Amino acid sequence: MTLPEQPARPRGSYAKGVARRQEILDRAIEVFAQRGGTRTSLRAIAQEVGVTHAALTHYFGSLEELLVAVYDESSRRPGDNEYTPGEVTPAEMMRRSAEENRAIPGMVQLYSTLNATAIDGNHPAAQAYVTERFADLRARLAAQVREQQASGTLRADVDADLAAALVIAASDGLQIQWLLDPEVDHAAALRLLDRLLSTPES
Amino acid sequence: MTLPEQPARPRGSYAKGVARRQEILDRAIEVFAQRGGTRTSLRAIAQEVGVTHAALTHYFGSLEELLVAVYDESSRRPGDNEYTPGEVTPAEMMRRSAEENRAIPGMVQLYSTLNATAIDGNHPAAQAYVTERFADLRARLAAQVREQQASGTLRADVDADLAAALVIAASDGLQIQWLLDPEVDHAAALRLLDRLLSTPES
DNA sequence: GTCTATACGTCGATAGAC
DNA sequence: GTCTATCGACGTATAGAC
Numbered sequence: 296m297t298l299p300e301q302p303a304r305p306r307g308s309y310a311k312g313v314a315r316r317q318e319i320l321d322r323a324i325e326v327f328a329q330r331g332g333t334r335t336s337l338r339a340i341a342q343e344v345g346v347t348h349a350a351l352t353h354y355f356g357s358l359e360e361l362l363v364a365v366y367d368e369s370s371r372r373p374g375d376n377e378y379t380p381g382e383v384t385p386a387e388m389m390r391r392s393a394e395e396n397r398a399i400p401g402m403v404q405l406y407s408t409l410n411a412t413a414i415d416g417n418h419p420a421a422q423a424y425v426t427e428r429f430a431d432l433r434a435r436l437a438a439q440v441r442e443q444q445a446s447g448t449l450r451a452d453v454d455a456d457l458a459a460a461l462v463i464a465a466s467d468g469l470q471i472q473w474l475l476d477p478e479v480d481h482a483a484a485l486r487l488l489d490r491l492l493s494t495p496e497s
Numbered sequence: 498m499t500l501p502e503q504p505a506r507p508r509g510s511y512a513k514g515v516a517r518r519q520e521i522l523d524r525a526i527e528v529f530a531q532r533g534g535t536r537t538s539l540r541a542i543a544q545e546v547g548v549t550h551a552a553l554t555h556y557f558g559s560l561e562e563l564l565v566a567v568y569d570e571s572s573r574r575p576g577d578n579e580y581t582p583g584e585v586t587p588a589e590m591m592r593r594s595a596e597e598n599r600a601i602p603g604m605v606q607l608y609s610t611l612n613a614t615a616i617d618g619n620h621p622a623a624q625a626y627v628t629e630r631f632a633d634l635r636a637r638l639a640a641q642v643r644e645q646q647a648s649g650t651l652r653a654d655v656d657a658d659l660a661a662a663l664v665i666a667a668s669d670g671l672q673i674q675w676l677l678d679p680e681v682d683h684a685a686a687l688r689l690l691d692r693l694l695s696t697p698e699s
Numbered sequence: 700g701t702c703t704a705t706a707c708g709t710c711g712a713t714a715g716a717c
Numbered sequence: 718g719t720c721t722a723t724c725g726a727c728g729t730a731t732a733g734a735c
Contacts, residue, residue, distance in 0.1 A: 312701065333618040337728060348728085350702055358728065404617055411613030414676050415606055416535040426677040433674075433681075453689060461686045464670025465663055472635075472662055474616050475628040479635075484663045487655060491693040514718070539711060549720055550711080560711065703734075710727065717720080 316354045319344055323361065324369045332404025337361070359412055359421045366409050367424070369402065384443065385436045385459065386489040389466035390482055396470075397481075403470055410467070433459045440492075450494050458492060518556045521546055525553075525563065526571045534606025539563070561614055561623045568607050569626070572598070586645065587638045587661065588691040591668035592684055598672075599683075605672055612669070635661045642694075652696050660694060 322344040327335070337358045341348040355361040383391070396402040412418045413425035436459035443449040449458075465488055472479040524546040529537070539560045543550040557563040585593070598604040614620045615627035638661035645651040651660075667690055674681040 315701080331618055332616070336726075338726080347703060349704080349730090352729070353702065407613050407616045410673055411609050414534070414609045414673060416533055422677065429674055429677060453693070454685075457682065457686045457689050460671060460674055460681050461667055461690060464674060464686070465667045466670070467673065468666025468668070468670035469662060471612055471616060471669065472631055472666060475624065475631060479662050480659065483656075484659045484666070487659050488663060488693075491655070491690075495697065517718085538709075540709080551713085551721080552719060554712065555719070701735080703732105705730105705732085707730080708728095711725100713724075714722085715720105716722095717718100 312354065319346065319351070319354060320364055320368055323365050327365050327401045327405055328369070328399045329401070331401045332408050357420070359418050362405065362409055362412065363421055363424045366402075366405050369399065370396070370406075384448070384489045384493065385439055385462045386465070386485040386492065388436070388439070389462055390485040393466050393470055393481060393485075403474055407471060407474075429463065432463055435459075436462060447494060449492055453492065462488060462492075514556060521548065521553070521556060522566055522570055525567050529567050529603045529607055530571070530601045531603070533603045534610050559622070561620045564607065564611055564614065565623055565626045568604075568611055571601065571604065572608075586650070586691045586695065587641055587664045588667070588687040588694065590638070590641070591664055592687040595668050595672055595683060595687075605676055609673060609676075631665065634665055637661075638664060649696060651694055655694065664690060664694075 323340055326340055326343045337351055338348040340361070341351050344351070351358075351361060355364055396406065409421060410425060412421040414422075416422070433456065437455040440449060440453075440455040440458050444451045444453075444455065462485075466481075466485060469479065469481045469484050473481045525542055528542055528545045539553055540550040542563070543553050546553070553563060554560075557566055598608065611623060612627060614623040616624075618624070635658065639657040642651060642655075642657040642660050646653045646655075646657065664687075668683075668687060671681065671683045671686050675683045
């Protein structure tokens with residue numbers, strides 16, 4: 296739900312040009328979706344969006360903030376399946392989310408780029424966003440693990456927080472391997488992890 | 498082992514300035530180790546190494562190839578524990594390797610940067626290196642999994658190749674989460690995965 | 700308030716002098 | 718074999734047109 300009061304605010308800004316900003320963001324998302332994460336300079340994006348590169352910095356402040364906005368918006372959009380019902384297993388939830396991202400060509404690259412940007416210091420906005428996203432995701436998955444441990448679906452002898460971090464890490468890492476070598480079966484490996492985490496059929 | 502005949506060859510080059518190249522590479526490794534992966538422009542590295550940036554491109558061709566050379570050399574160096582004995586479990590092997598990398602400050606960032614570089618297309622040298630490294634690692638781990646399945650240490654009902662990809666992915670993904678939030682326990686999560694993969698104590 | 704034009708410093712890469 | 722000089726492109730910052 297994330298609070299119903301939230302029309303279309305730019306996140307941190309004091310409402311600059313809300314409508315126009317959204318318009319530009321929509322175009323930028325299309326651009327990122329079509330081309331891969333490759334060749335994404337501020338100027339190239341601006342040209343395809345149809346504005347000057349200075350207009351982008353006007354609305355987004357910097358390239359890293361634009362990347363964050365594009366990823367955030369387009370990851371929030373597709374199925375609105377944040378807060379999925381608790382019946383699916385944790386790895387299955389990551390699998391579905393990753394599958395949606397993989398349907399959009401540039402998305403996985405954008406995600407990896409964003410992670411690398413966040414990692415290397417000197418990019419506080421990206422770092423804050425990615426760090427918070429990981430923390431949220433871990434908390435949500437851990438809660439789900441605890442639920443399903445209580446209902447007997449998942450093994451009770453695993454630490455929920457560790458399992459949450461493990462499932463996220465597995466999904467992210469498998470996506471990278473899959474990008475470099477499509478023979479790596481992201482879905483099958485996550486299904487394996489799910490099976491390892493579930494209670495033995497005894 | 499990787500063939501004993503290999504004195505110090507630059508990898509793909511036709512022997513430009515072998516000794517001098519190695520000298521520069523050694524210095525570059527120290528530089529990467531000390532500072533984080535941050536602030537690593539070709540010119541900055543050159544300045545600290547004590548040459549001009551043109552000299553670096555002379556020996557390494559491009560920045561991406563320098564990154565590959567630095568990572569390759571310094572990951573091969575520390576414990577020479579490629580091809581570890583088969584007694585340790587797969588996740589334990591990744592855990593040890595990651596621990597060594599984490600002891601060198603800039604190493605984890607360099608690894609992530611390299612992965613991102615390989616992913617985004619337009620960097621064929623990095624892509625080829627990382628792709629091959631993943632394939633090698635998967636093959637080695639999968640063989641190890643099969644061994645330990647035969648000896649009864651690991652569960653026999655998991656696909657060895659999937660398990661190998663899963664363990665590598667988990668280790669890589671956990672390192673990223675750990676970099677952004679040191680509370681994420683890389684070693685503990687890998688130990689959990691190891692336990693999930695091992696045969697039930699029945 | 701929106702956006703363009705423009706300039707600044709730095710980047711990776713290359714050509715040619717020495 | 719290494720450096721100087723130079724290139725086009727990059728992200729960012731600012732001044733001012735509308």
